[in-house]
Amino acid sequence: EAQVTQNPRYLITVTGKKLTVTCSQNMNHEYMSWYRQDPGLGLRQIYYSMNVEVTDKGDVPEGYKVSRKEKRNFPLILESPSPNQTSLYFCASSPGFSYEQYFGPGTRLTVT
Amino acid sequence: GEDVEQSLFLSVREGDSSVINCTYTDSSSTYLYWYKQEPGAGLQLLTYIFSNMDMKQDQRLTVLLNKKDKHLSLRIADTQTGDSAIYFCAEKGNSGYALNFGKGTSLLVTP
Numbered sequence: 001e002a003q004v005t006q007n008p009r010y011l012i013t014v015t016g017k018k019l020t021v022t023c024s025q026n027m028n029h030e031y032m033s034w035y036r037q038d039p040g041l042g043l044r045q046i047y048y049s050m051n052v053e054v055t056d057k058g059d060v061p062e063g064y065k066v067s068r069k070e071k072r073n074f075p076l077i078l079e080s081p082s083p084n085q086t087s088l089y090f091c092a093s094s095p096g097f098s099y100e101q102y103f104g105p106g107t108r109l110t111v112t
Numbered sequence: 113g114e115d116v117e118q119s120l121f122l123s124v125r126e127g128d129s130s131v132i133n134c135t136y137t138d139s140s141s142t143y144l145y146w147y148k149q150e151p152g153a154g155l156q157l158l159t160y161i162f163s164n165m166d167m168k169q170d171q172r173l174t175v176l177l178n179k180k181d182k183h184l185s186l187r188i189a190d191t192q193t194g195d196s197a198i199y200f201c202a203e204k205g206n207s208g209y210a211l212n213f214g215k216g217t218s219l220l221v222t223p
Contacts, residue, residue, distance in 0.1 A: 106154050
């Protein structure tokens, strides 16, 4: 089944403890992206990647890192999480420019 | 990114039509999308329209695009309780990969 998977789905952590949210797609898509969704703010793009080893900042990249060493994986790294990074995170992938984006199920992160 | 605006809430009765409106500011938008998010789930693409079209119909869904006014609407005919969800309007400009999303419209369908 074609899908985008994220792990974990739920995470509660403390300020400053490094964490990684994994994202994997099995559709051989070139484009992958991370969004965060906050009440009243909609979805905002954090980082995106147009191919292996090619990443770029979205609208709200501060406090996040990403890597794209393999086509299928696009992990989101929070080196030192802070409470303002408490949010619902979505990974998405797409076969190319202007194509439909397929979204993962979301990761709900709480930073205390 | 450019602004995409939607009303936040809409309530309709089952069987009525729903119309969700969206405005955007980027005149170079090439594709406009409607995504649906059900509670606890990710976003699912409902439909999209190219900027050189003014209408697209897909079963119960009708998308209208007024490019001059930068206004997009989604009409759901014969709305059902299963249509209750958050609906996001999104646009993609002429360059880059990013989608600009609106804040989402929560549609509540009452029996």
